Amino acid sequence: MTTNNKGAxxxxxxxxxxxxxxxxLAALLIxxxxxxxxxxxxxxxxxxxxxxxxxxxxxxIFFGPFIxxxxxxxxxxxxxxxxxxxxxxxxxxxxxxTGFFAGLAYNHVFRSRLLPRIACxxxxxxLVGSLMINTTGLYFLFPAMRPQLIWRPVTNVIMAVIxxxxxxxxxxxxxxxxxxxxxxxx
Numbered sequence: 144m145t146t147n148n149k150g151a152x153x154x155x156x157x158x159x160x161x162x163x164x165x166x167x168l169a170a171l172l173i174x175x176x177x178x179x180x181x182x183x184x185x186x187x188x189x190x191x192x193x194x195x196x197x198x199x200x201x202x203x204i205f206f207g208p209f210i211x212x213x214x215x216x217x218x219x220x221x222x223x224x225x226x227x228x229x230x231x232x233x234x235x236x237x238x239x240x241t242g243f244f245a246g247l248a249y250n251h252v253f254r255s256r257l258l259p260r261i262a263c264x265x266x267x268x269x270l271v272g273s274l275m276i277n278t279t280g281l282y283f284l285f286p287a288m289r290p291q292l293i294w295r296p297v298t299n300v301i302m303a304v305i306x307x308x309x310x311x312x313x314x315x316x317x318x319x320x321x322x323x324x325x326x327x328x329x
Contacts, residue, residue, distance in 0.1 A: 164326045165206055169214050172198035176218035177225050190298050195222065196241060196273070197306050203245030204264055204310060205323060211242025215272070233280030241272030258311055265307045269299045 160166040179194030186192070199218055203211025215238035223230040245268035253260040278295050281288055313319050 160206075160210060161327070165210065168326060169202055169206065169210055169217075172202045172214050173218045173221060176214070177222040180218070180222040181226055190294050192298070192302065196269075196302065197309060199238060199242045200245045200265055200268055200306055201310060201313075203242040203247075203268065204249045204261065204314075206246070206327065207250060208243040208246030211246040212239040213242070215239040215242035231280060231284060233284070234277055237272045237276035237280060239272075240276050241268045244268040244271045257314060258307075261311050261314065262303075262307045265303050265310070269303045273299050 160169060176195045176198040179197065183191055183193035183195070195218065199211060199215040202214035216235050219235045219238035220230050222228075245264045248267040249260055249264035252263045274295060278292055282292060314323075
């Protein structure tokens with residue numbers, strides 16, 4: 144590959160993300176999600192509490208649906224490799240859908256009010272990505288796990304409230320919002 148081709152390849156990789164800063168921050172959010180997946184708490188093998196979804200939601204809300212989807216898919220695949228789990232395509236699609244729908248809802252619902260906007264984005268992302276897609280995947284991939292799937296809505300509601308609060312506190316902070324806008328500018 145010549146020098147010009149390397150530069151063109153780098154520019155095409157960044158095109159989705161808009162800038163190197165956004166690309167680096169997306170990679171950082173993937174890393175945080177992988178750590179969150181590794182540091183989970185399982186209660187009675189029924190309820191799983193982890194911070195793996197929060198960075199995916201943040202990527203979608205901060206940078207839009209396509210970056211959210213890329214972070215979700217990347218976090219799931221790298222997280223599976225890091226924890227020794229086998230990647231499952233439907234679960235990866237669920238993680239990507241979580242980031243995508245968070246970004247989509249945040250950019251198109253309740254444009255003037257921050258808290259309902261974030262709450263709607265988190266709720267829709269959790270509903271589609273985790274409850275619909277991931278639960279369907281778990282139902283078909285792990286038949287022995289089916290009785291425990293009844294607890295997924297409860298866990299998702301609890302985690303959605305916590306994630307909404309954390310993202311709202313970040314976005315409501317003027318210094319954080321100013322830095323985020325500075326990063327998003329090209």
